[in-house]
Amino acid sequence: MRAVTIEDGELRWLERADPVPGDTELLVTVHAAGLNGADLVQVKGFYPAPPGAPPDIPGMELAGEVVAVGRQVTKHAVGDRVMGLVGGGAQATIAVVDESHALPVPATLSWPEAGGFCEVFCTAFDALWNQGAIAMGDRVLVTGAAGGVGTAGVQLAAATGAVVVASVRDPARRAVVAALGADEVVDPTDVAAHGPYDLVLELVGAAGFADAVGALATGGRIVVIGVGSGAAVELDLYELMRRRAVVRGSTLRARTRAEKATVISGVGAHVLPALAAGRVRVPVSATMPMADAPAAYRAFADGHKLGKIVLVA
Numbered sequence: 001m002r003a004v005t006i007e008d009g010e011l012r013w014l015e016r017a018d019p020v021p022g023d024t025e026l027l028v029t030v031h032a033a034g035l036n037g038a039d040l041v042q043v044k045g046f047y048p049a050p051p052g053a054p055p056d057i058p059g060m061e062l063a064g065e066v067v068a069v070g071r072q073v074t075k076h077a078v079g080d081r082v083m084g085l086v087g088g089g090a091q092a093t094i095a096v097v098d099e100s101h102a103l104p105v106p107a108t109l110s111w112p113e114a115g116g117f118c119e120v121f122c123t124a125f126d127a128l129w130n131q132g133a134i135a136m137g138d139r140v141l142v143t144g145a146a147g148g149v150g151t152a153g154v155q156l157a158a159a160t161g162a163v164v165v166a167s168v169r170d171p172a173r174r175a176v177v178a179a180l181g182a183d184e185v186v187d188p189t190d191v192a193a194h195g196p197y198d199l200v201l202e203l204v205g206a207a208g209f210a211d212a213v214g215a216l217a218t219g220g221r222i223v224v225i226g227v228g229s230g231a232a233v234e235l236d237l238y239e240l241m242r243r244r245a246v247v248r249g250s251t252l253r254a255r256t257r258a259e260k261a262t263v264i265s266g267v268g269a270h271v272l273p274a275l276a277a278g279r280v281r282v283p284v285s286a287t288m289p290m291a292d293a294p295a296a297y298r299a300f301a302d303g304h305k306l307g308k309i310v311l312v313a
């Protein structure tokens, strides 16, 4: 197979040995694999793949066709179109994915949409439901709402019956985020004026954190998922006390096989039908060949995109 490979902090497109599926794994010819912020951090040497994943082939989500299955696989078969979550190794022409971390690709989805679905929709679903206990009628703030997780979070929160406030710093992308279901799309500096929030999906980190805490409703929850603008904040604990507020954080990649399977199964039950019916969608801002990974990573780092950048084989 060919694989995007990290060598001395650089990305190369190299020939590598094909992976061999374990008992519960699917061997997949990859058609599309989404890029994520963690891939960029991994190239810089700061976010190693978890044990069991290839340490030098990035990529945490993929879509493709099953070409072989392990001995204990029961849910998928050769020929199936699947999309899945992996600890690493997605950005290659062939990859393995545990069958409990894979979902069928709806017939309505293109390969790039499927390849950019799992990481951001699983993250947004888990943050809103499992971590944030979203409920119908909640006023929900999604920061960094034009990105991959943000566009997923806006759509899922809106589909649940929440009132969604999306913060987007680029005015050119506010209308399209509104079209995804946000009730109000605001500049990050205006967040405080649009509360009080029952739930904040914090995808940016330190930059607007104090404003988010100050705009929490009584019993409000902040779920911290991304810290691209910084991870260190000064926090007035009294502001949390008087709101009976909860701040929690979460990562997906380092979870156990069973924990990830629980998230995938929730997404399969609750999000996949809406995706198949076109009620939620995966905004793909650009597709680029895997062989051009360095350019794709640069485009991701430059920002100003809506949703996903996806590598295609």
Ligand SMILES: NC(=O)c1ccc[n+]([C@@H]2O[C@H](COP(=O)([O-])OP(=O)(O)OC[C@H]3O[C@@H](n4cnc5c(N)ncnc54)[C@H](OP(=O)(O)O)[C@@H]3O)[C@@H](O)[C@H]2O)c1
Residues within 6 Å of the ligand: 036, 037, 038, 119, 120, 123, 143, 144, 145, 146, 147, 148, 149, 150, 168, 169, 170, 188, 203, 204, 207, 224, 225, 226, 227, 228, 229, 250, 251, 252, 253, 302, 303, 304, 305, 307
């Ligand atoms: N905890 C987890 O398990 C998990 C899982 C997935 C992702 N993440 C993290 O969550 C974050 C969001 O992921 P993503 O895939 O949605 O990334 P993304 O596609 O790059 O989106 C990030 C969004 O945040 C905006 N943004 C960045 N810095 C900002 C700032 N200082 N002020 C206001 N807006 C800012 C960006 O705007 P511009 O386009 O204008 O730059 C972009 O719209 C990333 O940090 C990622 O690493 C965590």
